[in-house]
Amino acid sequence: MVRQPSINAQHRAPLSTERIIEAALQIVDGQGLGRLTMRRLGDALEVEAMAIYHHLPRGKEQLLDGLVAHVAAAPAGESPPGRWQDVLRGWAGDYRGRLMTHAGVLPLVVTRRNPAALTATVASLREVMRRGGIAEDTAAVAAHTLLGYVIGHTALEVRGTNEDGADRAVNWDARFTAGLDLVIRGVR
């Protein structure tokens, strides 16, 4: 009689860093960051929590770093066509979308130290402007300003910060676009 792999091994894919990060993101998106625990993550992967440590030796720290890398790394395209203003507008819209759909990860973007994702994003934004003929110093300032704006404004949006009276609702799409125009208009 031929040896059979265990029941588990049959009906599930082998564990991998990618599958772990994806499952974690699903928990965060669906239930919130506070409910992401190693034990629950193990359950979702049909594995004991301790098995995760074999793929992420630095444990939960490494898991959270992985979530940030997965969500916050969105360079402004290699060389999309169009005026630099339009390229930046396109990037900002995409980036805001990512942060919104994975809103639970936002606090991590703000918490983790020096994530490579943010460094790469800033560099990418500067490059877009450099190619657009913007002076080096201006581009450096504008890159941080723009990324800061997108992250900060999205944070306000996620929190649902109302207008003062709380009586009228905010049109966040329009608000974001108008603020984005304000920032791009100020680049010089």
Place this chain on the structure above:
Amino acid sequence: MVRQPSINAQHRAPLSTERIIEAALQIVDGQGLGRLTMRRLGDALEVEAMAIYHHLPRGKEQLLDGLVAHVAAAPAGESPPGRWQDVLRGWAGDYRGRLMTHAGVLPLVVTRRNPAALTATVASLREVMRRGGIAEDTAAVAAHTLLGYVIGHTALEVRGTNEDGADRAVNWDARFTAGLDLVIRGVR
């Protein structure tokens, strides 16, 4: 013989919400948000952790809300003199300073839902611009843009997001001021 209050009652002030928030802020500033636990907070206050629940019935949730309220509520002054541009510049510098000195609270500002502190701050910024003769709609957009920028840029600064090459250090003071000018310049 006169009854003496207990040793503890003699050498410590009675517990109060203010004292609790202050002690918590000290732990966060000194050791980081991750080390703020009810038990450690109790130790710092020379009290059992459970005593805190008498003053904050909603427990740790209420404690964290209190920290955000304490750090993020900085209205742009009742009616400081000067051009609206200068008033906003002054507010932004103060606000950035608060967020930097209590950097551990930043993730909470981004996490807690609809904190009254942020709503009040936005309203205050709009009022400054309204008094400066800025149109209502423009002021509404600019208020969210400015607050978003200050929060987001400070988050980048706290994380120490480097320049792409990582070879040259960023002058964050200059960077922040230049970005602030960019935003204010775009208000119209």
Place this chain on the structure above:
DNA sequence: ACCTGAACACCGTTCAAGT
């Protein structure tokens, strides 16, 4: 190499009890 099971030192919070 990859995963499990038991164990350790912590958490937040409840509840009854003390003063």
Place this chain on the structure above:
DNA sequence: ACCTGAACACCGTTCAAGT
């Protein structure tokens, strides 16, 4: 009214053991 002590249901992580 204000605080304590014990207890409960969780955490992240280690470590030896299994296959």
